Amino acid sequence: MSVPLFASQSPAQLRQAIRHGVWRKETSGLAAGFVQVNLVILPEQDASEFHRFCQKNPKPCPLIAVSEVGNPFIPALGADLDIRSDVPRYKVFRDGEVLAEPDDITDLWRDDLVTFAIGCSFTFEHSLIENGIAIRHIEQNRNVPMYRTSVQTAQSGPFHGPLVVTMRPMKAADAIRAIQITSRFPGVHGAPVHIGDPALIGIFDLSRPDYGDAVDIHDDELPVFWACGVTPQAALSQARPALCITHAPGHMLMTDLRNNDFSIL
Incomplete structure (x- = not known):
């Protein structure tokens, strides 16, 4: 198929x-x-x-x-x-x-x-595409790039660790529109948590994601970062439960x- x-x-x-x-x-x-x-x-x-x-x-x-x-x-x-x-x-x-x-x-x-x-x-990606905003990892048939940041989550008992983010490169005008669109979906991460210089959130090489695949970033594009549901996996490595799936x-x-x-x- x-x-x-x-x-x-x-x-x-x-x-x-x-x-x-x-x-x-x-x-x-x-x-x-x-x-x-x-x-x-x-x-x-x-x-x-x-x-x-x-x-x-x-x-x-x-x-x-x-x-x-x-x-x-x-x-x-x-x-x-x-x-x-x-x-x-x-x-x-x-x-x-x-x-x-x-x-x-x-x-x-x-x-x-x-x-x-x-x-x-992934839920709001369809809304971005419907509004004419290209999603690079879909275009390149790759997994979305995901990065561990220097931003720490709020601890609860043994669960704590870094915020993990997804990244989608966009032109400035598309990034602004993406903020407006994804803000409507707080139940699936909502608006971006960071736009621009990745070093400000502890990411120093966009070509080496911690999870997923690297994607092309053009000279006229900004990296746009959303909170990611892989964040719990970073917290699990700290909590070390006997079993987790x-x-x-x-x-x-x-x-x-x-x-x-x-x-x-």
Whole structure:
């Protein structure tokens, strides 16, 4: 199946393709008009403190939904949606270290696990494109570049660490318009957190992202940075829970929720 065909499919169709191993790539540009989410899955004993971490850091960790304990289904996110199989690639952490990156976690599922669905900036990319703003990583068929910054998140118990951001290069006029557009989506990171000189937020080489892929930046463009839902993964490396499962950066869970449901205008 080709990428254009995938791009035209519904979230439910895409989840089926992922579940059956047909699609294992990044999800940027897919499911236009629908919300994509980051995932953090933790044992119940760690879930309350992580929930507070999200509440203290709503910009990088905007909560969309939280599962019932031990339930791999979140009906509010979509019909026939299975947390264990519907993400193209996962990351499994034990004691803060990455143990594996499987494409299915059914064998790892436990009755004490709680899933957190966190807003993703891929959601507002479709609105940017509809307004004539090009998204470089989509144009170049790459994963969005993500960087750890020198900005620290608000700590909650053992959870703390640097803010992680995504970067999209834009001309100045497009950056201004992007601020206006993404400000309407506070539930999926909202407006940028920084524009311009990356060194001011502790990023010294845009050609070497911490996650994702580098993209071309033209001489007449500015780097525009949004808070990123990979931020919890940096906090997990500090908290070092006995077990944690997340999405692999750029490989999101696609929901049946519509982008417009998260627009404040």
